[in-house]
Amino acid sequence: MNPDQFQSFFIQIAVMLAVAWLFGYLMKRLAQPIVLGEIIGGIVLGPTLLGSFCPDVYAMLFPDDKAIVTGMAALLKIGLLFFMFAAGLEVNLVHFRQSKKLIAMTSFCGGMLPFALGFVMVMLFPTFWGQTDRLFLFALFMGTALSISALPVIARILMEMDLIGSRIGMTVMTSAMVTDWFGWILFAFLLRQLGHGDAEEGVVTTLVLVLGYTVVVLGIGRWIVLPVMNNSRLFKDWPGGLLSFVALLIMLAAVGAEKVGIHAFFGAFLVGMAFSQGHDPEQEKTINSMIQPFALTFFAPLYFVSVGLKANFSSQLDVTLCSLIFFVACFGKIVGAGLGARFGGMQWREALAVGVGLNARGAVEIILASIALEYHLIDQRIFVALVLMAFLTTLLSSVVLKYLLK
Known part of the structure; x- marks a missing residue:
């Protein structure tokens, strides 16, 4: 320049x-x-x-x-790489072992019902979406987009309400972690299919590569990198070096993800997920206090302002499409997660609060929509509808959750 x-x-x-x-x-x-x-x-x-x-x-x-x-x-x-690393740091499955039935039922029902609704509404009415080719992949994307939650946004809402350590807060957070992990794996699979076409590689091969890369990154991070970092005085006495090393790992994982045919963001997310398990408390505090604030206060604002710059609500707003996506997203997540929490042992009001909390799509939904737009899987009309749905579900969760838990 x-x-x-x-x-x-x-x-x-x-x-x-x-x-x-x-x-x-x-x-x-x-x-x-x-x-x-x-x-x-x-x-x-x-x-x-x-x-x-x-x-x-x-x-x-x-x-x-x-x-x-x-x-x-x-x-x-x-910026997206560092934001997804920060999102991966939020994944902590310790709570899963404490309430296995509750978390399993909430995650399964809260993920499967919106996914099924999103998939079926595309397959039954393909012309409504303007899709002729790649219909199956688009249906998988819509199911994934409607089933996933916004973990960082949910965490922020629960923190503001002082509920992060409560039974409801832990159920919402852990269920969102489990559902989102499967959602990201499925989305990475979709991106590989889009990047390599349908002819060269089969579905099984693609899925094996995605899952294999997940296992490799988590395994190397959890059993090789973390023990070395935890036992090395170099990283304990040099916070700047620790952060540079973490940034290096993020870039390497991003390169590896692109080589495998997955989007780079998935590699960064896996590094954050690996670091969230079994890390030295002092080093974890250093990473959280330096990388997360920078990612969330510099890179994240730029990214989400850019989302508004991409969307043209004056010319691409389809009220019918927006209303359908918003209704299906809310119904699938609130009813699915609410019933799952009820079957898991919660009272109805608590279960409804869990469903409402998990309904927040926020930043994560927008990232999925932005990447799908970049890959030409969706058009501007669907992109605007998904951004509006993410905005409204987050607003709805914040307002209704406060009312339910008074």
């Missing part, structure tokens, strides 16, 4: 961060998840509002310059 392009690139970053801070602060004052404010900021800054009412200003801030667009895309992809 030349000096003028660098200047425009840095102005974009500054404006995106400023908008993310402003609208994030407003959401915080309204006791809502900050990520909602960041998405709203992107919508205001993007083609929906600024591009429609002040096209000259929008064109000046976001010029159609290949070098700038490429540079911003690279920065956002790096």
Whole structure:
């Protein structure tokens, strides 16, 4: 990039961060998840509002310059890696051993019902979605998108309500971890199918490669890397070196994921998941206090503002499609997880609270939709509907959960 392009690139970053801070602060004052404010900021800054009412200003801030667009895309992809590493750190399956039946029933029902509804509604009405080829893969994607939850957003809501250590909080968090782990595996499988086509490799081969890579990364991280780090004074006496080493592992796992044919984000997520189990408390504190804040306060705001910049709600908003996706997502997750928690031994009001808590899609849903858009599996119309669903389900969970647990 030349000096003028660098200047425009840095102005974009500054404006995106400023908008993310402003609208994030407003959401915080309204006791809502900050990520909602960041998405709203992107919508205001993007083609929906600024591009429609002040096209000259929008064109000046976001010029159609290949070098700038490429540079911003690279920065956002790096940010996504660190965000997914931070999300992986939230996965802790210790609670599963404490309430196996409750977690198993909640995870299974809360994952299977929305997945089945999403899959079936695509297969029964393919023309409604505008899908002719790759219908089966698109149906798998919609099932995955509706079954997954937003672990970081749910954790933030429960922390704000001081419920993270309660029975309901642990059930919601652990069930979300289990469901999301299977969801990410299925999504990684889908991305490999999209990247390599249907002819060269069969479904079984692809699934074996995805699961095999998962086992390899988790095994190396848990049984080789972590013991070395826990017993090395180099990492204990040099926090900066520890963070550099973790960043190196994230990049290597991302490269390996791309080589296998999976999206790089999945490798970063697996590294975070490996680090969440059996890590030295002091090193874990260092990683959490330095990598997570930077990932969640610099990279994440940029990424979620960029989501608003991608979506054009003024021209791509399909009310019927948005209403259908929102209704099916809420019905499948709340009813499925609620019944699972009830079968697992909870009272009806507690079970309903678990279902409502797991209904928050938030950041994770938007990441799935963004990557699916990048791979041309969905169009702008479906992308806008999924972003709106993620926004509304997160808002609904935050408001209703507070009412249920008064």
